[in-house]
Amino acid sequence: GAGVSQSPSNKVTEKGKDVELRCDPISGHTALYWYRQRLGQGLEFLIYFQGNSAPDKSGLPSDRFSAERTGESVSTLTIQRTQQEDSAVYLCASSFYLDSEGGYTFGSGTRLTVV
Amino acid sequence: AQTVTQSQPEMSVQEAETVTLSCTYDTSESDYYLFWYKQPPSRQMILVIRQEAYKQQNATENRFSVNFQKAAKSFSLKISDSQLGDAAMYFCAYVEGTYKYIFGTGTRLKVLA
Numbered sequence: 710g711a712g713v714s715q716s717p718s719n720k721v722t723e724k725g726k727d728v729e730l731r732c733d734p735i736s737g738h739t740a741l742y743w744y745r746q747r748l749g750q751g752l753e754f755l756i757y758f759q760g761n762s763a764p765d766k767s768g769l770p771s772d773r774f775s776a777e778r779t780g781e782s783v784s785t786l787t788i789q790r791t792q793q794e795d796s797a798v799y800l801c802a803s804s805f806y807l808d809s810e811g812g813y814t815f816g817s818g819t820r821l822t823v824v
Numbered sequence: 825a826q827t828v829t830q831s832q833p834e835m836s837v838q839e840a841e842t843v844t845l846s847c848t849y850d851t852s853e854s855d856y857y858l859f860w861y862k863q864p865p866s867r868q869m870i871l872v873i874r875q876e877a878y879k880q881q882n883a884t885e886n887r888f889s890v891n892f893q894k895a896a897k898s899f900s901l902k903i904s905d906s907q908l909g910d911a912a913m914y915f916c917a918y919v920e921g922t923y924k925y926i927f928g929t930g931t932r933l934k935v936l937a
Contacts, residue, residue, distance in 0.1 A: 749929075750930075754924050768924075804923075812859060817867045818867040
């Protein structure tokens with residue numbers, strides 16, 4: 710697609726429920742990133758995918774968080790048993806491989822609210 | 825560990841005036857990249873300008889320019905002839921050799937008509 714697409718745009722969920730967030734990167738971008746942005750704070754790295762290589766999951770805050778990506782296509786970020794501290798904007802970005810210096814292209818994010 | 829600090833949570837500027845947003849960072853590397861991203865209410869992060877550390881010349885993109893002081897580890901953004909559409913959150917970011925960006929906490933810029 711022309712840009713990075715994320716869905717849903719907003720999600721309100723009850724504490725304890727599972728949620729799935731979706732990211733559709735720019736066609737041809739082999740690298741995909743998930744970041745979390747809490748209110749009033751900067752972006753925290755969560756996970757990085759590059760092609761079929763093993764992802765870098767070092768930023769995932771707990772084992773309730775997981776993400777998948779098949780090849781160079783769509784990625785889903787899953788949060789199990791959501792907690793109120795999971796409330797944040799989850800941003801996805803993509804880039805060409807070895808072109809992180811050129812800057813990411815971001816989606817518009819999913820605002821997750823856990824009530 | 826690398827860190828990025830934006831010490832101004834909020835700034836205001838009159839339309840058509842100039843404003844400078846500050847950013848400092850900490851690294852022991854000599855080769856890296858620095859960025860300024862703009863985040864309007866739409867939430868999408870938009871790349872404003874990038875600077876390669878090994879280039880001494882300050883990057884410029886139309887009304888946006890940077891003052892890169894490598895020895896001082898400072899990377900400020902200057903916005904000239906400010907426009908209402910410049911109102912947004914601005915984030916400074918750093919990356920070296922890898923893919924993992926380190927972001928500052930952001931500066932909210934208000935443009936006054």
